[in-house]
Amino acid sequence: MSFLSFFTRGRSAPVARDRLQVLLAHERALGGGADLAAVLQKEILAVIARHIAIDHDKVVVKLDRGERVSTLEIDIEMPEATLARH
Amino acid sequence: MSRVMVVTSGKGGVGKTTSSASLGAALAQAGQTVVVVDFDVGLRNLDLVMGAERRVVYDLVNVVQGDAKLPQALIRDKRIDTLSLLPASQTRDKDALTEEGVGRVIDDLREKFDWIVCDSPAGIDKGATLAMRFADLAVVVTNPEVSSVRDSDRIIGMLDSKTRRAERGEKLEKHLLLTRYDAARAARGDMMKVEDVLEILAIPLLGIIAESPDVLTASNVGCPITLHNPASAAARAYTEAARRLLGETIAITAPMERRGLMSRLFGRKAVVA
Numbered sequence: 001m002s003f004l005s006f007f008t009r010g011r012s013a014p015v016a017r018d019r020l021q022v023l024l025a026h027e028r029a030l031g032g033g034a035d036l037a038a039v040l041q042k043e044i045l046a047v048i049a050r051h052i053a054i055d056h057d058k059v060v061v062k063l064d065r066g067e068r069v070s071t072l073e074i075d076i077e078m079p080e081a082t083l084a085r086h
Numbered sequence: 087m088s089r090v091m092v093v094t095s096g097k098g099g100v101g102k103t104t105s106s107a108s109l110g111a112a113l114a115q116a117g118q119t120v121v122v123v124d125f126d127v128g129l130r131n132l133d134l135v136m137g138a139e140r141r142v143v144y145d146l147v148n149v150v151q152g153d154a155k156l157p158q159a160l161i162r163d164k165r166i167d168t169l170s171l172l173p174a175s176q177t178r179d180k181d182a183l184t185e186e187g188v189g190r191v192i193d194d195l196r197e198k199f200d201w202i203v204c205d206s207p208a209g210i211d212k213g214a215t216l217a218m219r220f221a222d223l224a225v226v227v228t229n230p231e232v233s234s235v236r237d238s239d240r241i242i243g244m245l246d247s248k249t250r251r252a253e254r255g256e257k258l259e260k261h262l263l264l265t266r267y268d269a270a271r272a273a274r275g276d277m278m279k280v281e282d283v284l285e286i287l288a289i290p291l292l293g294i295i296a297e298s299p300d301v302l303t304a305s306n307v308g309c310p311i312t313l314h315n316p317a318s319a320a321a322r323a324y325t326e327a328a329r330r331l332l333g334e335t336i337a338i339t340a341p342m343e344r345r346g347l348m349s350r351l352f353g354r355k356a357v358v359a
Binding site: 011012013014016017019020021023024027028 | 231232235236239240243272275276277278279282285286
């Protein structure tokens with residue numbers, strides 16, 4: 001426990017409120033529909049797969065929802081062999 | 087004119103069934119004719135909370151499927167005769183209820199009762215969507231806790247899109263019932279305050295039910311708290327909520343932190359045996 005956390009101990013309610021406000025802003029934008037990250041991942045991978053053979057087990061997708069900016073990070077490992085052919 | 091009210095939440099265990107029974111009983115005590123309908127097919131519990139578990143013969147599924155007539159399935163409360171229960175079935179068949187069948191039963195109930203209180207199952211599946219489908223108004227039961235608030239937000243979105251009223255572009259009143267509220271923890275900053283939840287969900291507040299052992303006692307003995315212990319804070323809060331539903335304007339009093347003599351004398355940090 002840090003020195004600061006001694007004083008802020010037990011003040012978890014504002015954290016809960018802030019986390020919810022950020023999260024719900026995103027979820028409302030999606031209208032309770034399909035998971036946007038999952039849809040994006042599927043469609044982006046489909047485009048890449050048309051040109052390069054992808055091993056789906058070697059794809060890492062990360063989503064970070066910030067208050068102002070969100071990032072979708074897609075990490076695709078491409079074997080040397082597939083690149084050599086292009 | 088009768089009103090169909092769904093009691094819903096998304097999340098399980100927040101107090102839908104307790105609130106359905108208590109609001110239903112409080113409305114009946116106010117002179118209204120009320121039926122409380124258990125939509126939790128497969129996991130019926132409203133009968134138990136209302137103390138009618140040994141009187142269930144037919145249920146909602148039997149009526150929807152035409153195996154029983156509505157009057158055969160309705161169970162009249164022994165303590166207050168303007169209150170009835172339509173129990174859920176214990177069948178595991180999830181498709182036992184159809185939209186047409188439920189709509190027909192609701193129409194029949196509208197002819198007999200002032201209030202049709204639909205106790206929704208948890209989740210956002212067919213059972214929950216059917217429970218809200220024909221509602222004129224909704225009570226969203228929420229605990230001041232992150233997962234409950236998130237699920238309530240989701241349910242509010244469904245009320246605005248999946249109900250018949252929403253599809254017809256008609257108004258569907260939504261009310262927030264905040265349950266299991268602990269004023270002392272909220273004051274310490276350990277629990278979201280009423281204002282926090284209201285700001286996030288942005289629907290009007292119907293009432294605040296403080297966390298209380300009286301609520302568990304009432305369900306233990308199978309009697310809605312407004313009948314079992316009318317003087318308790320929870321019963322008074324439910325009774326006032328019911329009167330607000332009937333159009334009365336009553337100011338909402340936030341539950342006060344209850345402090346014993348020792349803590350009154352020595353402040354919050356006193357150790358009370």
